[in-house]
């Protein structure tokens with residue numbers, strides 16, 4: 001089944017062909033800043049399964065490893081939508097809070113727990129202190145991080 005989503009104002013819409021897409025909670029400071037919240041939830045999507053209409057703006061962020069992370073957001077309403085890594089063009093991280101129906105969402109891991117806000121506890125999720133490696137999980141981060 002196709003999952004659909006978009007930004008707050010509706011100028012940008014997207015579809016994900018694979019609804020079995022895994023997701024990860026990210027507690028990194030950059031996700032906290034960008035979301036204005038305590039963490040982001042990223043769907044880990046194959047680029048081939050993702051289509052977007054509308055033209056987002058882009059902020060070029062830097063990962064912990066020094067690689068670029070392209071954070072795309074709506075230039076009209078500011079909603080964060082996706083992150084892409086030029087080093088991993090086959091994967092894209094979709095900000096799951098922008099799904100039209102997030103009720104089926106069930107993150108399977110949390111990363112960057114070293115910078116998680118101290119009042120927050122998600123005890124049912126496997127935890128990675130910082131950037132996950134493929135050894136931590138089969139859910140290797142799609143953006144090379146963040």
Ligand SMILES: [Zn+2]
Nearest residue numbers: 007009074077
């Ligand atoms: Zn918008």
Ligand SMILES: [Zn+2]
Nearest residue numbers: 026028031146
């Ligand atoms: Zn992050």
